[in-house]
Amino acid sequence: MASYSEIAETQKSLEKSVNKMLSKFEARMKSPASRATVSSLSEEFSSFKDHTLGMLKLLRSQISALSKTQDILEMRHRRKYLLFKGVPEDPGENIVSSITSIVTERLKIPDVSADSFKACHRLGKPSEGRARPILVRFADMRLKSLVWQKKTACKGSTFAISEFLTPHRQELFTQARKAFGMKSCWSLDGNIFVKLSSGVRERVEDIRRGMENQMVTVLILVDFSNAFNTVDHEILLALLEHLNVSPCALNWFSAYLCGRQQALQKSQATETGKVKDGICALLPA
Template sequence: MSQLAEVLSAQKTLEESFIKKMNALEAQIQTAGPAKDTVAKVAEEFRAFRELVFGMLGLLRRQISECAQQIDDIETRSRRKALIVQGIAEAASEDCTKVTLDVLNSKLGLGLTASSLKVCHRLGQANTDHPRPILVKFASVEAKMKVWRAKTGLRGSKLALKEFLTKTRQSVFGKARQHFGMRSCWTLDGVIFIKAPDGSRHKVMSLDELGLLLGRYPRTQDTSTSADKRATEVLGGLKGTRK
């Protein structure tokens, strides 16, 4: 049975249990004797019913989480040949493939051809403030990795390369960078790698996995912010001595 089928089966079982239990409670109330006995029986049945509901909901949540993880894994595999290029100037009637090839070849010293790219187009709606990123799907994983390994050649420019992460993994990546810092987090083939404060390296693919790391390595004071603050204080002191 597939994961989705198991979730649907659990949902059906849960619904049937709810209806059966509620009907039983209703029948007991209608046929109950003295009020004192009625309250005691209803309270006891309610506690049992509540435990059943919490148990079934917990099972359903776990199955939904596992199903969502499997779907995310499938979507991630489908994006293995894709990269996003940011910072390429946008023109009204551009040839996106040609522009992208020219930039990648000139900046990274690669010999890519039109056959190296399978799909190439802008993402999102046009914006006059900044150029839209370009989604590039390569003809092979080898072509994609060739570009990915050469991305250091873009340092110092306005251009940037990043992986085409799923919405879930992009959220995980963003939270990881906020907690551990931008230089301590990177991705490869959709997997998020994190360098912890103690120098150990970890890989995560879900919010649950990231949550375990966040608990293990609580956030400490931002050293860069502290350094900026100290620099400001020093400059302020120097200005004060010049008066």
């Protein structure tokens, strides 16, 4: 795991090497006696580019490792908390009393008092017509676990109980629910789980880590909605040429994409215009 000092040292090293190389290039360009050729400058620039990209890759990996460690430590602290949602909000409310009532009456857990909680408070700024969630820190982890086990007793009421996830894990949870549905996603001790169509239960973080380690991944969900409709034809052709696509294939793409028109009919009038971007609309039905 990279430490903050290691990341700072990488950043300083990168800045030093970049500034040194830029100064070298600038001096050679300004020197009247310079005999630098395009070829030599190209080789130096290529070496400089590879070095810079390598340093940036190292910096990104160090920041990623530090971010993961920070997320783990933060989630370890958040395991002591639960979020109570849908609890009516009143100006003179007694939040501890409200939570105690839900735990004892709704969840049927006895021997719970104000001393069972170390902290209870609303999250966020007040908003009209919407009750803010209540963040509860339990004095005893056993009570917290019992409340979490019995959270399904809140079904049919306005209340809901969820884990206090870190922003990163909350984003994973939100995306997983969008992809797999609410009933196929859940969290436990800060970990996000999904139930695949095959019935297999998988931890979301395991899928992500497997992709990073270039392991075989069963399912990847990516939303490319309307992405191809933004492709500029001239840029696409230039990119294909840069990738050394054969002249024959390049001419075929050019003939297919260039000179296209689209028509829009309004009542008795018809308007035409050139199609400069988009691929989906040009594909044959």
